[in-house]
Amino acid sequence: MKNKTLAAWLAFLGGPLGLHCFYLRGFGSLLGWLLPIPTALGLYGIExxxxxxxxxxxxxxxVPLLGFTIAGCALTAIVYGLMTPEKWNARYNANAPLDAAPGRTQWLTIGAVVMALLIGSTVLMASIVFSFQRYFEYQVEEGRKMSQ
Structure with missing residues (x-):
């Protein structure tokens, strides 16, 4: 039985490493193996x-690769947390009744959604601002070189 609350927290906290993909789909999840790549590249950018x-x-x-990966995983946590129990159990607990307990929304699920919304939107905006600021500073510098 796949628990919705655990999946939401794994997507939020361990999403950039693909932990939620491995939890829900097993070690055969291609996305789970690909997610650490932009995470590592973003960490290299910070270095x-x-x-x-x-x-x-x-x-x-x-650097924005890390931010966009974190924001995407936060969005995934929000989607998992807000999924109805019937839809969750139909997708991830096929042998269970549609109203089984692992698909129910609890306070910890709402906590994961709130934290993912707070942190994910902050990281997304910071990544966009960082990218555009650096791009426009680069354009200004290139313009100065051309005018000299």
Whole structure:
């Protein structure tokens, strides 16, 4: 029996590592194996910022990968948490009755949804702002080079 509350928390906390995919679909989940790639690239981008500063062009390409991955996993946690018990049990607990307990929404499920909404939207906005700021600063710098 796959528990909706556990799946929502795994998507929120361990989503960038694919933990929710492995929990729901097993180790054969392709998405579960692919999710750590943008996470690792984003962490590498953060390391480049630390080493080379914010002017590093690769960092403003790589850092948002981590942010978008975290935001996407937070959205997945919200979708899991808000799924009706009937739909959850039909999809992930096929042999159980539609109103079985693992698909019910509890206070911990709502907590996962609220935290995913709070953190996910913050990380998404920060990633977008970081990307656009670095892009426009790069464009201004290139414009200055052309005008000289």
């Amino acid at each position: 480049r910022v630390r080493l080379y500063g914010l002017d590093d062009a690769w960092s403003w390409v790589l």
